[in-house]
Amino acid sequence: MxxxxxxxxxxxxxxxxxxxxLVIDLDAMERNIARMAAFASAHGVAWRPHAKLHKCAQLAQRLVAAGAVGCCVQKTGEAEALAAAGMRDIYLSNQLVAPAKLARLVALAVRLQAEGGRLALAADSAHGIEQLAAAIAALPPARRPREALPVFVEINIGQDRCGAAPGAEALALAQQIGRHPALSFAGLHAYHGGAQHIRAYTERAQAMQEAYQQVVLTRTLLQAAGIAVPCITGAGTGTLVSEAASGLYTELQPGSFLFMDADYARNEWPVGAPAxxxxxxxxxxxxxxxxxxxxxxxxxxxxxxxxxxxxxxxxxxxxxxxxxxxxxxxxxxxxxxxxxxxxxxxxxxxxxxxxxxxxxxxxxxxxxxxxxxxxxxxxxxxxxxxxxxxxxxxxxxx
Structure with a gap:
């Protein structure tokens, strides 16, 4: 020790x-929060700040108090730590396939639901969806989630990291989710991390315009198949202006806006972007x-x-x-x-x-x-x- x-x-x-x-200038941070809240309100979108930035339940709760709908995390352990400290609406915006991690996730979802909360997860493969459904089915009926677990289909819109191919592959995953009574299709996760630090704003915005074509394609196919798309979530600090103006996104996930690091300071920002x-x-x-x-x-x-x-x-x-x-x-x-x-x-x-x-x-x-x-x-x-x-x-x- x-x-x-x-x-x-x-x-x-x-x-x-x-x-x-490590020191926080609280006045500067609170101005950042106020500007983010005002920006989201002016554009009619929800905001769900990424807690992988600060990893702090107190800050996650302050963001909710300022108008955020909840938080995003990337790891099961992050979700567990923040839930233990009081967070109640958590989206794990990453892929889980390991049975042990999925068992922990389902147990946490049960606890949050019992407390009036919500836990959602991203998926980009049939295997991941089946593993999640199996983790729920493995529990005795009395210990399963009372409500279907929300699952977002993540699509690859340009970063070439996680994400199913936009279009037919994403449609098949949404249909697969719909076949499991214990799961519910929550919408599309469409985040382009690679675009966040393209320095010139015009180039950054152009990269996002190309990405939005994949979002439109996928949403159109889903709706044509009779599948409603209740939420399209994504966006980071570097591109949130574009997502908010796109008319596609219903929820923004920026995290770094809270603190702003030296790398983000090198970006060019458009007129009207929050300062x-x-x-x-x-x-x-x-x-x-x-x-x-x-x-x-x-x-x-x-x-x-x-x-x-x-x-x-x-x-x-x-x-x-x-x-x-x-x-x-x-x-x-x-x-x-x-x-x-x-x-x-x-x-x-x-x-x-x-x-x-x-x-x-x-x-x-x-x-x-x-x-x-x-x-x-x-x-x-x-x-x-x-x-x-x-x-x-x-x-x-x-």
Whole structure:
């Protein structure tokens, strides 16, 4: 067992937070939530934020309180952790085929239904559907779900990851679901993760227009076969403007809008897109200082690097420092191109002992590296610690 992080008591200055630590600017996060809620309302669509981002039941519940219909997860363990902490409307937007995982899922669905909740699942294969039906049938009748388990058919609209082929293959799966009394066809899951970080917005929107043709094709075939399509769900932070304007989607699943990482900041955004702000930071301290570099204590064990290295936050101004790869425990800080001095020291690089704020390259896997997120009210410069948020589903990979 490791010692818990040293967390300042509520009311202590943000600068007193031990390093490295994951910190939420609560004011920025709440502005992001308000903008997402207003956007969804203005476009007449439901929103179901992806909890694989924050893995935190408290945040999932706040999003529901702001108008979200529930949350998405990607893993059975995430669903279990969030349900145990109070979430009641969960969509596992991924494929399950292992009997052990399906048994856990069905048991969770029974518990949620008994509490007035709902658990839905995605499927993209006949095998997966049959395995799910078998998991339900294996239970004694008294322990089975009281209501049919909602199942979405996921279709591949361009990412070439999971998803049945649009059209006839998806139709066959929907018909197969309909043949099982214990299951109900919930709609189509149509998410294009590969489009989220296409930098130019016109190219991103064009990729989605091509994807929507596959959604229309599939919906048309289903309706012609007498199968209603009650919901079309999908969308991420990078494409939600397109999905909302498409007239096809009834539910949006963005997650990263809540925190906004350095990778999303590189995207071009259209006029009218919600102005989401950076709200998640890694607090770090300079622990070594040399003429040409400073070294901080936030290495790869404190932030994910799959979408690039973090940026050094300069409170909205152009970066004064560049973050370089220092390995597991260290980051190398140098002056950014065109910068003559770091503003916090009055010249040169940051001083030994000085603390800084990093914007993670990819927020989702960064959160999964931490036990808690420390919420700060009043900004990072002058703010104070308000609360500690537990990462309930940290490490819930199965």
């Amino acid at each position: 490791h010692a818990p992080p040293t967390i300042p008591a509520p009311g202590r200055p943000a600068a007193s937070i031990d390093t490295p630590a 989401f702000e950076h709200a998640l930071f890694v607090h770090t301290q300079v622990i070594s200082r040399h003429a040409e570099r400073a070294v901080c204590d936030a290495g790869h064990k404190s932030h994910a690097i799959d979408s690039g290295l973090p940026t050094v936050w300069n409170f909205g101004a152009p970066p004064a420092l560049a973050f370089g790869n220092g390995g597991d425990e260290h980051g190398i800080l140098t002056l950014a191109a065109g910068a003559s001095a770091h503003p916090g020291t009055g010249g040169g690089l940051p001083a030994l002992g000085e603390t800084l704020w990093l914007v993670p390259g990819h927020c989702d896997p960064t959160v999964n590296l931490h036990d808690v997120m420390i919420g700060v009210r009043g900004g990072l410069r002058e703010g104070v610690v308000e609360e500690v948020l537990r990462v309930d589903a940290r490490g819930a990979l199965g």
